[in-house]
Amino acid sequence: MSRLLLIVAIAVIGAGAYYFATKPEPTPTEQLQSAAEQASDAVGDAVTAAQDAASDAADAVTEQASEAASSLTDQASEAASSVSEQVNDAASEAGDQIAALTSQGQELFNSWVQDGMLTAQNFDYDAIVDSVQNSTLTQDIKTQALNILDEIKASPELVVAKIQELRTLLTQ
Numbered sequence: 001m002s003r004l005l006l007i008v009a010i011a012v013i014g015a016g017a018y019y020f021a022t023k024p025e026p027t028p029t030e031q032l033q034s035a036a037e038q039a040s041d042a043v044g045d046a047v048t049a050a051q052d053a054a055s056d057a058a059d060a061v062t063e064q065a066s067e068a069a070s071s072l073t074d075q076a077s078e079a080a081s082s083v084s085e086q087v088n089d090a091a092s093e094a095g096d097q098i099a100a101l102t103s104q105g106q107e108l109f110n111s112w113v114q115d116g117m118l119t120a121q122n123f124d125y126d127a128i129v130d131s132v133q134n135s136t137l138t139q140d141i142k143t144q145a146l147n148i149l150d151e152i153k154a155s156p157e158l159v160v161a162k163i164q165e166l167r168t169l170l171t172q
Contacts, residue, residue, distance in 0.1 A: 105170030108135055120160050125153050137170075144169055 026034065108131060112118035117127050132145050145166060152162045 104135065105137060105141065105172075108132070108137075109167055109170045118163060118166075120163070123152060123156065123159060125149060141169065 109118075112128055112131070116122055117124040129146060129149055132142055132149070135142070137145070148162050148166045148169065152159050
C-alpha cells in the first residue's frame, strides 16, 4: 500500500510539473490586464477601508460630541441651579437684613417719642444724635438722619415736618 501511495504522489508531481512547464507565458496585454485587475482590487479595498475608517471616526466624533454636549448641559444645569439657590439665599438674607434695619429704625424712632425726646414741643438734640451714632443703622441712613436732626436744630419751626421726614427715613 505504501508503494501505491508513492506511485500516486510521483504521478501527481509529474502532472503538475508538466502543466506548469507547458503553460504558455502570459502576453504583455494579459499581464497588464492582470495588473489592472489587481490594482483595481487594491484600490477598491483601500476605498472600502478608508470609508470604514471615516465612518468609524465620524461615529466616534459624534459619540464624543454627544457626550460632551450632554456633560456641558448637565454642568450648565447644575451651575444654574447653584446660582439660583445662591440668589435666593442672598435675597432672603437681604430681606431679613432690611427688615431688621427697618425694625431697628422704627424702634429707635418710637423710643424717642415715648421718652419725650422728639415731640413738637420738646427736642433733645444731643441725646437723639448720640443714639443715632451708636445704632447699627447703615452709614447712609445715619448720615441722612443726622442731617434732618441738624435741620430741626437750625429751624425749630419746621419740627413737625422734619419729624415726619425722619419717621419716613427710619421706617422705610
